[in-house]
Amino acid sequence: LDLAKLGVPAEQASRSAGEAMLAEIAWWEALYARRRTQHHPLLEIPLAWLKQNVPAHLFEMPARVVHGDVGFHNLMVDGERVTALLDWEFAHHGDPAEDLVYLRPFMQQIGAWDAFLAHYQACGGSAYSPESERFYRVWSLTRNPIGTLDAQWIFDHHLPDELKLAVASYIFRPYLELDSSQLVLELLDGAR
Secondary structure, three states: OEEEEHOOOHHOOOEHHHHHHHHHHEEEEEHHHHHHHOOOOOHHHHHHHHHHHOOOHHHHOOOOOOOOOOOOOOOOOOOOOOEEEOOOOOEEEOHHHHHHHHHHHHHHOOOHHHHHHHHHHHOOOOOOOHHHHHHHHHHHHHHHHHHHHHHHHHHOOOOOHHHHHHHHHHHHHHHOOOOOOOHHHHHHHHHO
């Protein structure tokens, strides 16, 4: 979707997908700084990697609407027809390939990734590159544990009865942080 046609202010609508991605990283990094009670090197290293590795081609393409959490868990379906895409709290401006990378594991579970990607591109969808896939895999594995820090802060300060917030933050975050840093290490090792 063209941001200008959606009524997005000209300053934001004219940004490239690369500029929008840098702004998104900065937003999540600021959230991390506000919510952390200690340093989390396993998040700080991937954040630094992300800022240095935004794919160059993103600075030459316009930013578009990105859902940020596309998956079967956020679809409403009636029979064989998708009727709604739910939960837009991660929506931002950027590169539509981010949604493809996030969706890929869901499509692979049902053996439909290649057919889905071919159909998406035949309908005018953006190109899918290995460089974008690597970048957005690190991005989602870094953004999500920062989200759990936010959940921890909300649990600790406002909603102590919301146990799902505690589980997300105290139990899942260490595993999410490890996944993110392991992927960055693999990418750095492969770059040698």
